[in-house]
Amino acid sequence: MSEPxxxxxxxxxxxxxxxLLEAAVIxxxxxxxxxxxxxxxIVPRLSTAIGGFISRIPTAVCEICVAAGxxxxxxxxxxxxxLIFLRKHEKYRxxxxxxxxxxxxxxxxxxxxxxxxxxxxxxxxxxxTPQTHEFDxxxxxxxxxxxxxxxxxxxVDRDENYHLIRRSDEEIRAVIDASRRKLSAQFPRFALxxxxxxxxxxxxxxxxxxxxxxxxxxxxxxxxxxxxxxxRSYYPATYAHEYSHYSGYYRxxxxxxxxxxxxxxSDDLNIQYAAWLDIMNRVWxxxxxxxxxxxDPTPAQLDDPAYQEYCAATVDYDLWLTVGDRSxxxxxFHQERGEENVVDERRPEPELPEAAANIVQKQGxxxxxxxxxxxxxxxxxxxxxxxxxxxxxxxxxxxxxNLKSEKG
Numbered sequence: 001m002s003e004p005x006x007x008x009x010x011x012x013x014x015x016x017x018x019x020l021l022e023a024a025v026i027x028x029x030x031x032x033x034x035x036x037x038x039x040x041x042i043v044p045r046l047s048t049a050i051g052g053f054i055s056r057i058p059t060a061v062c063e064i065c066v067a068a069g070x071x072x073x074x075x076x077x078x079x080x081x082x083l084i085f086l087r088k089h090e091k092y093r094x095x096x097x098x099x100x101x102x103x104x105x106x107x108x109x110x111x112x113x114x115x116x117x118x119x120x121x122x123x124x125x126x127x128x129t130p131q132t133h134e135f136d137x138x139x140x141x142x143x144x145x146x147x148x149x150x151x152x153x154x155x156v157d158r159d160e161n162y163h164l165i166r167r168s169d170e171e172i173r174a175v176i177d178a179s180r181r182k183l184s185a186q187f188p189r190f191a192l193x194x195x196x197x198x199x200x201x202x203x204x205x206x207x208x209x210x211x212x213x214x215x216x217x218x219x220x221x222x223x224x225x226x227x228x229x230x231x232r233s234y235y236p237a238t239y240a241h242e243y244s245h246y247s248g249y250y251r252x253x254x255x256x257x258x259x260x261x262x263x264x265x266s267d268d269l270n271i272q273y274a275a276w277l278d279i280m281n282r283v284w285x286x287x288x289x290x291x292x293x294x295x296d297p298t299p300a301q302l303d304d305p306a307y308q309e310y311c312a313a314t315v316d317y318d319l320w321l322t323v324g325d326r327s328x329x330x331x332x333f334h335q336e337r338g339e340e341n342v343v344d345e346r347r348p349e350p351e352l353p354e355a356a357a358n359i360v361q362k363q364g365x366x367x368x369x370x371x372x373x374x375x376x377x378x379x380x381x382x383x384x385x386x387x388x389x390x391x392x393x394x395x396x397x398x399x400x401x402n403l404k405s406e407k408g
Contacts, residue, residue: 022112044192051221113219211364253382
């Protein structure tokens with residue numbers, strides 16, 4: 001047998017084994033017990049090993065590979081077309097077939113990683129099943145949340161202009177690492193995976209238009225953030241959310257919960273504060289949905305006297321928080337006072353051409369619609385039910401009938 005034929009057979013055998021291994025893993029994780037082992041034991045270790053290596057590369061490897069793959073695919077298509085005319089040129093045939101082989105291996109690895117991720121997310125056991133709660137408990141969670149915010153707002157670190165001091169990426173990573181050690185006794189996967197090095201998205205405008213502020217992707221085990229996310233007050237909880245995926249907690253409601261807990265249970269008041277501001281939005285959205293039975297109440301419903309009376313009976317917060325600390329760049333707060341916004345560090349983010357932006361946005365909307373159908377109660381907004389479970393033993397004093405309001 002000639003050397004070229006041996007190489008061809010060798011590659012076919014290699015690719016066949018690779019496909020069979022990927023198929024075996026995907027079939028295996030269809031079973032709940034195997035999915036649980038994979039998510040709970042294997043993924044955190046892979047993340048620390050592969051993610052630790054990939055983190056040494058400063059750019060988003062995933063996005064570079066996707067871009068390179070698209071370019072390679074286009075080039076291979078052109079080369080295959082030209083092969084019709086250049087089929088007698090042996091060197092050209094070899095180069096073309098070598099490119100096809102490389103593309104096949106990359107495609108199998110990338111597709112296998114995504115399929116495993118999605119399969120385990122569907123088939124592994126939830127950390128816990130959300131319990132049923134009364135509306136009074138949801139109100140109590142709101143009151144508890146605002147009490148935390150009002151307390152922390154006077155304790156956090158601010159500069160001489162009363163601007164909230166935002167922690168650096170390195171500081172956030174260190175805080176989350178310390179926090180995950182504390183929580184690892186309760187949530188064991190955190191003991192196996194160290195927090196990743198956060199990276200900035202190469203194609204930030206595309207990812208943002210798609211609807212993502214950050215993402216974790218399994219084959220590369222890295223966490224990537226858009227420019228927009230990196231400069232907002234909810235960045236710590238977003239980072240911790242992606243770290244939770246990185247640790248094998250794949251469901252979105254669970255990743256939201258652990259992302260928030262890693263911040264609220266941390267030793268850094270500024271990071272605690274940012275997380276509670278994030279929780280505030282989620283809880284009030286849940287309150288309105290539960291009260292009105294819809295995600296999008298009308299102005300007339302919001303102006304209803306009974307609803308206004310309900311709002312007036314809950315714990316309130318300083319109005320400036322909504323335009324100051326929550327905005328991340330403080331623009332509205334300081335413009336209203338004629339002050340220069342000295343801490344607005346948001347970098348300019350390039351805009352996509354309108355036609356491309358529309359296509360990307362529609363694909364993103366379709367993706368998240370399908371994801372919500374797939375995950376159901378475990379979608380992002382399911383975090384409120386999990387928080388009600390987690391904080392259940394702290395909510396009794398904050399229920400409407402038990403809360404002693406100081407509103408006069």
